[in-house]
Amino acid sequence: MKKSSKELDLPDVAFCPAVPRAHVLLAILVIVAVGMYFKMGRVSSSDVIKLEIRQSAIAPRNTEGIKSIPVVDTMLLDTISFPESSDLVHKSGRRFGLSKDFALTFSGQIETRNELNIAVTIASDDGFRFDLDGTKICDFPENRGFETTVCPVLLKPGKHDWSIDYFQGGGPLGIITEYSIVDNSGNPRPRKLFGQSSPELKFIR
Amino acid sequence: MKHNEEPTPMPTSKYQWLLGAIVVLALGFAVIVWNYHIPKQKLWDESFYLSSAQRYLDGKMFMENHPPLGKLLMALGESILKPNADIDTHSMGIKDTVENLPERFSFIGVRFFPVILSWLSVLLFFILCGLLTKRPFPALVLTLPYILQNALVIHFRAAMLEGIQIFFLLSALIFFVYAWCLEKVRYRFYAALGFFLGLALCVKMNAIVFLSLPAILALRHSYLMKQTGKFSFRRFFGWIAVTLLFFLIPYVGIWQIHFGIANKGEPAQLKEVSPEYKDLLAQGSNKSLLNFPLMFRDAMKYSLRYNQRVPRLNECSPVENGSSPGRWFFGGKAIKYGWTKQENNQVGYFYLVSNPIAWWFGGVSIILAIALSLSRLVFRIKIEDGQAFSFIAVFVFIYLAYIAMILQMGRAMYLYHYFLPLVLSLLCGAGLFRYLFDAVYDRNLWVMRIALMVFACEIIVGFIYMSDFTYGKPVPRQAVIDRQWLATWQIEPLQ
Numbered sequence: 001m002k003k004s005s006k007e008l009d010l011p012d013v014a015f016c017p018a019v020p021r022a023h024v025l026l027a028i029l030v031i032v033a034v035g036m037y038f039k040m041g042r043v044s045s046s047d048v049i050k051l052e053i054r055q056s057a058i059a060p061r062n063t064e065g066i067k068s069i070p071v072v073d074t075m076l077l078d079t080i081s082f083p084e085s086s087d088l089v090h091k092s093g094r095r096f097g098l099s100k101d102f103a104l105t106f107s108g109q110i111e112t113r114n115e116l117n118i119a120v121t122i123a124s125d126d127g128f129r130f131d132l133d134g135t136k137i138c139d140f141p142e143n144r145g146f147e148t149t150v151c152p153v154l155l156k157p158g159k160h161d162w163s164i165d166y167f168q169g170g171g172p173l174g175i176i177t178e179y180s181i182v183d184n185s186g187n188p189r190p191r192k193l194f195g196q197s198s199p200e201l202k203f204i205r
Numbered sequence: 206m207k208h209n210e211e212p213t214p215m216p217t218s219k220y221q222w223l224l225g226a227i228v229v230l231a232l233g234f235a236v237i238v239w240n241y242h243i244p245k246q247k248l249w250d251e252s253f254y255l256s257s258a259q260r261y262l263d264g265k266m267f268m269e270n271h272p273p274l275g276k277l278l279m280a281l282g283e284s285i286l287k288p289n290a291d292i293d294t295h296s297m298g299i300k301d302t303v304e305n306l307p308e309r310f311s312f313i314g315v316r317f318f319p320v321i322l323s324w325l326s327v328l329l330f331f332i333l334c335g336l337l338t339k340r341p342f343p344a345l346v347l348t349l350p351y352i353l354q355n356a357l358v359i360h361f362r363a364a365m366l367e368g369i370q371i372f373f374l375l376s377a378l379i380f381f382v383y384a385w386c387l388e389k390v391r392y393r394f395y396a397a398l399g400f401f402l403g404l405a406l407c408v409k410m411n412a413i414v415f416l417s418l419p420a421i422l423a424l425r426h427s428y429l430m431k432q433t434g435k436f437s438f439r440r441f442f443g444w445i446a447v448t449l450l451f452f453l454i455p456y457v458g459i460w461q462i463h464f465g466i467a468n469k470g471e472p473a474q475l476k477e478v479s480p481e482y483k484d485l486l487a488q489g490s491n492k493s494l495l496n497f498p499l500m501f502r503d504a505m506k507y508s509l510r511y512n513q514r515v516p517r518l519n520e521c522s523p524v525e526n527g528s529s530p531g532r533w534f535f536g537g538k539a540i541k542y543g544w545t546k547q548e549n550n551q552v553g554y555f556y557l558v559s560n561p562i563a564w565w566f567g568g569v570s571i572i573l574a575i576a577l578s579l580s581r582l583v584f585r586i587k588i589e590d591g592q593a594f595s596f597i598a599v600f601v602f603i604y605l606a607y608i609a610m611i612l613q614m615g616r617a618m619y620l621y622h623y624f625l626p627l628v629l630s631l632l633c634g635a636g637l638f639r640y641l642f643d644a645v646y647d648r649n650l651w652v653m654r655i656a657l658m659v660f661a662c663e664i665i666v667g668f669i670y671m672s673d674f675t676y677g678k679p680v681p682r683q684a685v686i687d688r689q690w691l692a693t694w695q696i697e698p699l700q
Binding site: 025 | 550562641642648649652653656659660662663666667670681683686687689690691692696697698699
């Protein structure tokens with residue numbers, strides 16, 4: 001091959017003179033394999049929320065009796081974050097193939113070492129009901145647009161069971177649940193998505 | 206760049222190549238051919254092609270967007286195997302699409318040629334990888350992203366056009382690559398190139414960018430002959446003329462078979478043709494080759510009108526199956542071709558969805574190939590393997606030309622319109638393998654072998670992971686949701 005005077009000579013080893021190309025290739029492929037294992041192999045440790053999908057011939061119109069609607073699917077999630085849309089799409093982009101006449105029950109456990117004031121903010125379309133240790137904390141039992149309800153909660157030290165029932169009749173839908181820890185002076189800290197642990201509050205599966 | 210290399214010394218050991226060919230054919234048979242009559246339901250555009258195939262069998266004149274060869278082969282499979290001889294299938298040819306299949310309808314006939322040619326295309330891909338890499342084991346491993354690409358497999362197992370088209374294009378590419386390696390110019394390679402390109406364009410028009418192959422080859426040979434002082438324009442135009450002639454033989458021939466077979470005019474179809482064409486049909490002159498230009502003109506006009514009628518892409522619409530070319534690179538948007546509900550309420554899906562590992566291997570390859578080409582063009586970097594670089598540059602050129610062509614189209618396009626660039630990107634991967642690793646392969650034999658085996662395992666695992674969507678196996682909702690690695694795929698379970 002004729003070599004022009006302008007031709008640029010590159011070293012024979014492209015990346016690092018000490019590491020042969022074949023080893024670089026193998027290293028890249030091993031990293032890909034590890035990535036595949038974590039993506040395909042098992043449930044992520046951040047999936048701390050149990051989700052039950054409920055559907056029946058009779059469409060739910062309020063939060064009454066949601067628990068009596070048969071569960072058609074159960075799965076795990078990391079957060080309750082389904083932005084307002086025409087069908088149920090998690091913020092991660094995962095689509096659930098649900099658009100009307102269904103109910104969801106989110107549940108799990110939270111743990112705190114000290115007494116803690118938190119404000120749980122639930123934006124939903126349509127209604128919801130938030131329970132802690134089997135006691136209703138707050139709800140919006142009827143249809144509504146994508147609106148927000150703030151529920152103050154005083155958590156005693158220890159583990160607590162929580163659940164959120166949600167229903168969708170028709171039209172747009174969505175539910176986003178967040179919490180913020182209220183400090184000693186009564187000021188709320190920045191909100192986090194329900195499911196994301198903080199130093200004072202831990203979500204457990 | 207080197208210009209006078211010896212022809213690629215392909216065989217290292219004939220038995221190794223033979224073993225590789227047997228492995229790819231066996232694997233291809235298992236994933237593409239085995240039980241291809243299942244599902245016993247229409248997938249995606251099969252409803253169009255079943256109607257067209259039935260119209261050929263009934264001798265009905267009709268207009269359709271795509272050239273005739275793919276549908277003629279479907280009709281041929283049906284007429285040879287006759288799996289539906291005891292049922293009345295005429296109702297399938299009444300409308301442009303088949304809404305309800307006759308009871309007990311079997312797909313063995315209409316899917317036969319698409320499936321068989323798709324299956325044989327894996328051997329062609331292996332041969333191409335062999336010509337590019339010159340080594341049997343890397344060629345075998347680099348063929349896996351093609352064989353085990355779920356998006357291709359679901360398409361190949363159905364009565365659709367892409368498998369047939371890719372078979373002819375890979376045939377053309379083999380002659381192109383082989384002719385490129387030869388110093389002596391032979392007209393028969395131009396003839397073969399023209400012939401297979403003619404067949405590919407008889408299946409789908411989007412192969413038109415591959416017509417640049419004979420021109421590129423002629424320029425290459427002209428350059429070589431200029432070096433030795435033997436170049437003449439007569440030779441150059443001779444190569445082009447041979448290509449054109451052998452292109453036109455199948456192209457005109459297949460279209461003429463279409464015009465000749467489809468001769469019973471029906472009111473709905475006759476609305477689409479000119480009065481002159483109607484007169485030809487009335488006189489029975491449609492079988493005459495002399496009337497070819499008129500009938501061909503009407504067919505092209507119809508195709509143009511059809512494409513203008515196809516809705517524009519509306520990605521905001523929840524029912525839109527089309528997607529923009531930018532998303533194809535990542536494997537979006539997946540298309541639900543069909544589904545079956547089982548007794549236990551679980552759903553089996555037939556999704557056009559990628560094996561992400563194989564798909565992204567192509568994506569990474571094309572990015573590296575573009576980077577290498579630009580580096581040579583802009584920074585004049587030294588080329589280590591001129592022949593491998595030439596193939597990479599040609600594939601990159603056709604890839605970019607195809608994408609540029611698609612970007613000009615106003616109508617909605619679909620993920621499977623990326624199949625041709627996908628194949629080119631996988632071939633770029635094979636070319637890059639040779640470019641980057643040929644010189645060091647023997648020195649690091651075991652590292653290279655282990656790397657190739659790891660790669661093969663990743664492709665196989667990726668295929669198995671997505672195969673529920675390829676073969677319609679029932680999957681729980683969680684599995685469907687979890688398989689959506691990227692939001693752009695838009696996989697979703699049924700309501």
